Amino acid sequence: MPAIMKTTAARLSALFLILFALCATVLVFYMSSLSVRMLETQTQETVAAEVQVLGRAYQRGGLPLLVRFVETRSRQPGANLYLIADPNGRILSGNVESLEPGVLEIDGWTERSFEYRRFGEQQGAANGDEDAAGTGQRHRAVALVLRLPNQMILLVGRDLGEPEIVRDIVNRALILAFGMMGFGALLIWFFVGRRALKRIDTVSHASQRIMEGDLSERLPVSGSGDEFDRLSEKLNVMLGRIARLNDGLKQVSDNIAHDLKTPLTRLRNRAEGALSGKKSSGDYREALEATIAESDHLIRTFNAILMISRLEAGYSAEQTGEVDLAEIVADVVELYEPVAEEQGVALEAAVSGKAPVTANRELVAQALSNIVDNAIKYSAGTCDAPKVVVSLRTDGSSFTLEVADNGPGIPEDDRERATERFVRLEQSRSQPGSGLGLSLAKAVMKFHGGGLELSGRNPGLSVKMTFPGESRQT
């Protein structure tokens, strides 16, 4: 295939050209053959009518009257062809000077057109402009040849000038049509190729750059809102998501490297310490138990990281169903109530009625329990009457779960950071935990198409989990 045909524009143009040409040709030929046939029928009818008139003249006055009729008619302007010949083919009368040999031997209609010369054509007047060019010009005609009872031959014919003119017109029309189609194909090539397909080219160049590693590159959007724009926008959303996942992955590996190395080192040191020097079996047991506890903590952290990554990887409807948020709140508050009481924190649920949402019960319960756990942990012992309230509000379609405490809260500048992975704010370093609780809760909310929002309460912290209504963003 030639290089130019590799572009869609050229191929489209060629296809259009061929299709249109085909249609035009068929149409033109159909029309022309129709009109030629019509003219031929007309010719035959005219000739037949003449033959009738001449026939009647012959019956009335014999050959002399016939000859007179023929002579008169021959001289009329635009006359048909008339010829009377003897049985040997010698021309006796009429306006035909000579004929293609053999025509007079036919009896009836000539099957095909024949050549003839018109008599006295040098005068030119009788046959109009086309004959003025010169003497003895050849013409084509069809004719009816009859044998008179006395073996004389009568020929009445009609010039084919007219059908040929039609054919000429048809040919010119065809050339014009082809010309216009060629021009049309050029136009198509220009508009489709130069303008529309050029945009596909820019898209493919942009994706090339993205493939080469520049994930921040985006496909161009012209702003016209056409299908190319829509395609680019969709692809851009996809690219954004890929970039986010990529960043997430990178951050996780960085964090894993950083935060798991510390406990792994501790684990190793403890095992080494247990092996060195003389130890009692009690010492060994203690070291081994501490090792198991440490590895449990590692596993827990690792599970949380994995879970966050999986949640961030995307939503799958199979994992969700209709759940009642009110029930989950009741469960979690009931689960944590004894712990809260033990730590001197009042834990309350302010929920009324049902709150049906499409969600994963386990995940929502885990997210809420992480937040409640934090709230209890950080408000315990910070004031006279630490209190954590879990409330549920709705604005009709969407639901908001709020966990509010009256503990020290989080300074405004740190709130955004608090939900990032492994971020443990300075003031919380002394508390146990993986530093993943809030990030996991945030990932869970994002998984559900909702969000997690931290705000100050003065004193205290409020964590809002918002669940969207039915129109979920996927």
Next chain:
Amino acid sequence: MKILVIEDDREAAEYLEKALGEAGHNAHVARDGETGFELAGRGDYDVLVVDRMLPKRDGLSVIAGLRARGVETPVLILSALGEVDDRVTGLRAGGDDYLTKPYAFNELLARIEVLSRRVGSKDVETMYRAGDLELDRLSHTVKRAGKEIVLQPREFRLLEYLMRHAGRVVTRTMLLENVWDYHFDPQTNVIDVHVSRLRSKIEKGFDAPVLHTVRGAGYMLKAG
């Protein structure tokens, strides 16, 4: 108890065989899905421990195949996968319990022992007894030495579960799963506090402890 472990990792399988043996069980090991399916198909095991990812035939297909052949041996699924809905697919394939790797051996042991009792379980019984402690499932009452003890609904279900598996170790995760129906990992010792509340209600004012803490494993309800 006769236990079949279908696990392809040699070290893990050997450890399980040895540790289950030390716990007083008779454990066999199958190292791939096909062998496991054949051995388990004979139906003379009390519990099957099946890894999900196995050579030749994967764990879920082994379980589904066994169930299709009418083998009702309780199955504990082990899995390194931790997807949100893995547990659901595992249980749907015919498993009875699900444990994610890495696991604590005590957790595995406790779950195996509880599973084995499922065949001909106590579910149909309406009254559980442990020493002088009795729980009536129909009237929802608990008595100790004839004296009624008032429990919250959740405490009742907690005690019910412990009594159904009296004499067996029950882990914290098992309690969270069976009493609360949640499978996540609460970061704090919430279950411990619930148990100690229950313990104070059923032991305060009585002589003998019935709810014991098993170090490194969980709890056990046992009279005397």
